[in-house]
Amino acid sequence: MSDTPSNMMPLGTKAPQFTLKDTITDTIMSLEQxxxxxxTVIFFICNHCPFVIHVNAQLAQLAKDYIDxxxxxxxxxxxxxxxxxxxxPEHMKNFATQAGYIFPYLYDETQSVAKAYNAACTPDFYVFDxxxxxxxxxQLDDSRPGNQVPVTGQDIRQALDCILEDKDNPNLQKPSIGCSIKWFKA
Known part of the structure; x- marks a missing residue:
């Protein structure tokens, strides 16, 4: 298990557009849709990463808590x-179903979307207005596998609450830590 930090894209950056296949519905979907x-919360994850598995229940809960x-x-x-x-992709659908995702789980086959977002690890989080x-x-919060800190999603929740209340987020934004994205070998 490697500890790879986020690259921390500059605040104010516009979300790079994309169109990808949703592995749950087997349909092509765009960011605009x-x-x-x-x-909008975009997170780069995968099925096998212990960091993702550690926070997976909170990802599903976060979506349920904020969709309305x-x-x-x-x-x-x-x-x-x-x-x-x-x-x-066939394993992504099973992973999402078992986790109770109410959001799409898209597959970036060419890795172009991860590169456009300068994503580095799983999980890697981006919150847009x-x-x-x-x-x-x-990061989602301070919890990591084995550190005994509860998984609450507090950092993402604070960011979302600030957006919903039209306030600046006063909290320090810390990089996520996780497994590196598994880039194609040259």
């Missing part, structure tokens, strides 16, 4: 499935 009225507030969550996996077959301007990037 999926974005929330008030906010105009917030949409979008999960994306960009891993190389030739070397990490457990992250293949209604204009798709970046307001938060970094």
């Amino acid at each position: 999926l974005k929330g009225k008030k906010a 507030k105009g917030v949409r969550c979008i999960a994306i996996s960009s891993n190389d499935i030739e070397h990490y077959p457990q992250d293949a 209604s204009d798709l301007s970046l307001k938060y990037r970094g």
Whole structure:
């Protein structure tokens, strides 16, 4: 298990557009179709990463807690499935179903979306406002596998609450830590 930090995209960056296949519904979806009225949370995850498995229940709960507030969550996996077959689309659908995802789980086959977002690890989080301007990037919370800190999602929740209340987020934005995205080998 490696500890790879987020790259911390500059705040105010506009969300790079994308069109990807949702592994749950087997349909092609765009960011424009999926974005929330008030906010959009995009997270890069995968099936096998212990950091993702550690927070997975909170990801599902976060989406449920905020969907009626105009917030949409979008999960994306960009891993190389030739070397990490457990992250293949057919396994993504099962993973999402078992976790109770109410959001799409998209597959970034070419890794172009991960590169456009400068994503580095799983999980890696980005919170955008209604204009798709970046307001938060970094960790879900301070919990990591084995550190005995409860998984609460407090950092993402604080960022979302600030957007919904039209306030600046006063909290320090810390990088996420996780497994590196599994890039294609040259």
